[in-house]
Amino acid sequence: MTTAAITEVNRPTVKTVVRQRRTAAPYMNPYLAGVGVGLVLLTAFVTMGHGVGASGAVVSIVGAGVQAVAPAHAAGSEFFQPYLGATPVRTLDTWLVLELAGIFLGGFASAWLAGRVKPGITGRRIGASPRLLNAVAGGTIMGFATRLARGCTSGQGLTGGALLNVGSWAFMLALFAGAYLVAHLVRRQWT
Amino acid sequence: MDLTAPFYQFGALGPGSGLVVAVLIGAAFGFFLERGGLGNGRKLASQFYLNDLTVFKVMFTAILTALLGLFWLGQVGVLDTSLILLSPTYLVPQIVGGLLFGAGFVIGGYCPGTSCIAVASGKLDALAVFGGMMAGILVYGEVYPSIRPFAESTSMGRISLPELLSVRPGVMVAAVTMLALGGFVLADRIEKRRGNRLVQPE
Amino acid sequence: MINRLLGFTALLLGGSALLVPDRPAVDSAGTPSPAHHDLVAAESLAARIMANGTAGLTLVDLRAPTAFDSYHIPGAVRLEAGELGQARLPEANTIVLYDDAESSAAGVWLLLKAQGYASVYVLSGGMAAWKDEVLHPALPPGMARETEARFGRQMELSRFFGGSPVPAPARRITPPSPRPDSAGKKKESFDIGPGGCFY
Numbered sequence: 001m002t003t004a005a006i007t008e009v010n011r012p013t014v015k016t017v018v019r020q021r022r023t024a025a026p027y028m029n030p031y032l033a034g035v036g037v038g039l040v041l042l043t044a045f046v047t048m049g050h051g052v053g054a055s056g057a058v059v060s061i062v063g064a065g066v067q068a069v070a071p072a073h074a075a076g077s078e079f080f081q082p083y084l085g086a087t088p089v090r091t092l093d094t095w096l097v098l099e100l101a102g103i104f105l106g107g108f109a110s111a112w113l114a115g116r117v118k119p120g121i122t123g124r125r126i127g128a129s130p131r132l133l134n135a136v137a138g139g140t141i142m143g144f145a146t147r148l149a150r151g152c153t154s155g156q157g158l159t160g161g162a163l164l165n166v167g168s169w170a171f172m173l174a175l176f177a178g179a180y181l182v183a184h185l186v187r188r189q190w191t
Numbered sequence: 192m193d194l195t196a197p198f199y200q201f202g203a204l205g206p207g208s209g210l211v212v213a214v215l216i217g218a219a220f221g222f223f224l225e226r227g228g229l230g231n232g233r234k235l236a237s238q239f240y241l242n243d244l245t246v247f248k249v250m251f252t253a254i255l256t257a258l259l260g261l262f263w264l265g266q267v268g269v270l271d272t273s274l275i276l277l278s279p280t281y282l283v284p285q286i287v288g289g290l291l292f293g294a295g296f297v298i299g300g301y302c303p304g305t306s307c308i309a310v311a312s313g314k315l316d317a318l319a320v321f322g323g324m325m326a327g328i329l330v331y332g333e334v335y336p337s338i339r340p341f342a343e344s345t346s347m348g349r350i351s352l353p354e355l356l357s358v359r360p361g362v363m364v365a366a367v368t369m370l371a372l373g374g375f376v377l378a379d380r381i382e383k384r385r386g387n388r389l390v391q392p393e
Numbered sequence: 394m395i396n397r398l399l400g401f402t403a404l405l406l407g408g409s410a411l412l413v414p415d416r417p418a419v420d421s422a423g424t425p426s427p428a429h430h431d432l433v434a435a436e437s438l439a440a441r442i443m444a445n446g447t448a449g450l451t452l453v454d455l456r457a458p459t460a461f462d463s464y465h466i467p468g469a470v471r472l473e474a475g476e477l478g479q480a481r482l483p484e485a486n487t488i489v490l491y492d493d494a495e496s497s498a499a500g501v502w503l504l505l506k507a508q509g510y511a512s513v514y515v516l517s518g519g520m521a522a523w524k525d526e527v528l529h530p531a532l533p534p535g536m537a538r539e540t541e542a543r544f545g546r547q548m549e550l551s552r553f554f555g556g557s558p559v560p561a562p563a564r565r566i567t568p569p570s571p572r573p574d575s576a577g578k579k580k581e582s583f584d585i586g587p588g589g590c591f592y
Contacts, residue, residue: 024392027234030245031375031399033227034252040219041253042260046269047204047212049197050276051257052220053592054304055324062328079335095213096592100307102217107308109218110225116392119313122232123300135316138299139306139323140330142292146303147331147590148342149288150278153302154220155592156285157250160278162257164352164363167280174289175296182294183239190236190300252399259406266413276591361413368407372400 021115041158048095051159055146057100059083064091079147123189134189196270221308224249230308232300232316234390239297242388244378255371262364280347299323431502432517433489435526439550442468451486455501456493456520466491466523467554477504484510491516491523528556 027033044052063083067074074080085091111117124131146152149171151160157175160168198204204212227249228234237243264270296302299320301309306324309317335342353363382389442450452469454461461471469491472480482488488510492498498515505513516523530547 027228027231027245027392028226029395030227030248031252031396033223033229034249035256035399036223036226037220037249037253038256038260040216040223041257042264043219044216045257045261045275046196046198046264047216048199048209049274050591052216054302054307055328056590056592058303058321058324059328062325062332065325066329066332077332077335078339079332093210095209098210098213099217099220100304102214102219103221103224103304104217104307104311105214106218106221106223107225107230108221108311110222111230111308111312114226114392116225116230117312118393119315120393121316122309122314123236123316131316132319135299135319136323136326138295138297139301139320140295140327141323142295142299142302142320143324143327144331145288145291145295145327146324147288147328147335148338149285149292150281150590151592152292152304153250153296154304156278158253158257159592161250161254162261163275163277164258164360164367165277165280166347166350166352166355167278167282167285169352170280170282171285171289171292174286175293178290178293179239179297180293181290183236183297186236186298187240190233191240191242255403255407259403259410262410263406278591359413361410364410365407368403368410372403372407375400 020112020117024116024118025114037158038162041162044159045162051155051162052099053096053151053155053159054100054103055143055152056155057094057096058143059147060091060094060097064088067091126189131189134186195268196264197274220304221311224305225308225312228390228392229305230312230314231390231392232309232314235302235305236297236300237388237390241381242385243390244382245389247378248375251371251374255368258364258367262360277349277351279349281343282345282347284342284344295327431514433514434517435522436547436550438489438516439523439527439554442466443550443553449486451482451488453482453488453490453501455490455498460493460520477501482510487512487514489514489516492519494519494521524556527551527554 041051044050059080060083063074063080065088066077066080067084068088074084083091085093108117121128121131123134126134142152149156150167151157151171153175156165156168156171159165161172199209224230228245229249234243234245238246261270261272261275265272292302299306299316301317301320303321303324306317306320310321331338351360353360356363447468450468452466454465454469454471455473456465456471458471461469465471482505488505490498490501490505490513498519502513502515518526526547527550530551
C-alpha cells in the first residue's frame with residue numbers, strides 16, 4: 001500500500017487544505033464504496049420515501065430549455081408538459097434536479113480531495129474527435145433509452161434493485177446484455 | 192409515533208427541508224461513487240471487457256446494503272415500507288430500454304449520474320455524453336406521441352419480485368443476498384484470472 | 394479483512410431474513426398492529442354500513458355517555474365495559490367495538506371472545522380514526538396518485554355519514570393542466586411524469 005506514503009507527503013496544513021493533492025490517490029475498496037452508496041440510498045428511502053435518480057433530472061433540465069426557447073411548444077408537448085412549472089426556473093425546482101446538483105458537488109469534492117480533478121478526455125486513444133463523437137452518440141442513445149426504461153442506473157438499477165422492483169431487474173439484466181453485445185464494436189476506445 | 196419513517200410522508204420534513212435533503216443526499220451519493228472509481232470512464236467501460244468489475248461490485252453492494260436495511264427497518268417497525276415509491280413496471284419497453292441503455296453506456300463510457308461526476312473532475316468526453324443525453328431525451332419528447340403505445344405496453348403496475356414469484360419477501364431477500372455474495376466471489380476470481388488489470392486513477 | 398467482514402454481515406442479515414414470517418410488523422397506518430385482537434378499518438366499516446345498513450351488525454360504543462350523546466356512529470348502542478356481563482348481544486351478528494382510541498376496546502374484545510361470541514372486531518384507531526378517515530377525510534401531502542381515486546369514494550362516505558370532507562388542494566382534483574405552482578410554494582417531490590415516471 002502506498003497510501004501511507006502519499007498522505008505523509010501531502011499532510012494537510014492550513015495552506016494545503018484548499019490545494020488539490022498532487023498525486024492521484026488510489027480508489028476506495030469497491031465494497032466499502034458500495035456500502036457507502038447503499039447507506040445513502042437507504043437514507044433517501046427513510047427520509048423521503050423514494051430513492052435516488054439522475055436521468056429524471058435531465059428531463060426537467062431539457063424541459064426547462066424547451067420551455068425557455070419555445071414556451072408554446074413545450075406546453076403543447078405531451079411528454080414535457082407534466083414536468084413544466086410556471087417558469088423555466090420553476091421547472092428546474094425539483095427534488096431530482098437539486099439531487100443531481102448535489103451529485104456534481106459531491107463528486108467534485110471527492111475527486112478534488114483525492115487529486116483526481118484533471119481536465120482531459122478519457123478514451124482518446126482513438127483520437128479526440130472520434131472519441132467525442134462516440135460520446136455524443138452513446139449519450140444520445142442512452143438518453144432516449146432512459147425514458148423508455150423510466151430511469152437509469154440510479155433510478156432503476158440501484159433504487160429499483162433495492163426495492164426488488166420487477167421492471168428494474170429486467171432493465172438491469174437487459175443493460176448488461178446490451179453492453180456486452182456492443183462492447184466489441186468499441187474495444188479500441190477502451191482497451 | 193414520531194419515529195416512523197419515511198419522514199417526509201409523515202410530515203416530519205417540510206417541502207423546503209426536503210429540497211435541502213436532496214442536495215445532501217446527492218452530494219453523499221456522488222462522493223461515494225467517485226471514491227469507488229465510478230467517475231472514471233475507462234473503469235466503467237472495463238466492466239464490459241471483464242477486466243475490472245468494480246461497477247458490478249459497487250452497484251450490487253449498494254443494492255444489497257439498501258435492500259437489507261429496508262427489510263430490517265421494516266421488520267422492526269421503524270419504516271413503513273408500503274409508503275416507499277415503487278415505479279410501475281412496463282416489461283418490454285424496459286427491456287428494450289435496458290438493451291439500448293447498455294449499448295449507449297459502453298459507447299459513451301458513462302451513465303447519467305457518473306457522467307456528472309466525470310464532468311466535475313474535468314472530463315470533456317463526459318460533458319459530450321451529458322449533451323448527447325439531453326439530445327436523446329429531447330428526441331424522445333418529440334417522438335413520444337408516436338411511440339407512446341409501445342412505451343406503455345406490457346404494463347404490470349407496481350409490482351415487486353416477491354409478489355411476482357409469490358414467495359415471502361424474506362425468502363427473496365435471502366436469495367438476492369446469496370446471489371450477490373456468489374457474484375462477488377466470482378467477480379474477484381475473474382479479475383484475478385485476468386491478471387488484476389484494474390483501472391487506476393490517472 | 395474488511396471484505397470478509399462485510400460478506401459475513403450480509404450473510405447473517407440476508408440469511409436470517411429467511412426466518413421472518415410473512416406478516417409485516419407494521420400495518421399500513423405505520424403503527425405496530427396488535428396481534429391479539431381483530432381490527433376493522435374505519436373506511437371499510439363505513440363502506441359496509443353504507444351498502445347494507447347495520448343489518449347483521451352490532452356497533453358497540455364504549456365511550457362515556459356525554460361523548461355518545463354528542464356523536465356516535467349511526468345505529469350504535471352504548472355499553473359500558475361493566476355492563477357487558479348482563480347485556481345480551483345478538484350472537485349471530487358481527488360485533489364491532491369502538492372507543493375513543495383503541496385502548497379499552499381490546500380488553501372488551503377479549504372478554505366477548507371468552508364469552509363465546511364468534512365474530513368480534515375492534516374499530517381500528519377508534520372514534521378518532523372514524524372522524525379523521527370517514528367524517529373529515531383529507532389528503533395527506535405527498536401521497537401517491539392512487540389516493541386521488543380513493544378520495545372520491547371517501548367524500549361519498551363522508552357525506553353519507555353527515556360529515557364534511559376537508560377539500561384537497563385544488564391542484565389535486567382538477568384534471569392536469571400546466572403544473573399549478575402557487576407563488577412561494579415548493580412543488581411536491583412526487584411529481585410524476587408520463588407513464589408514472591419519477592426517476
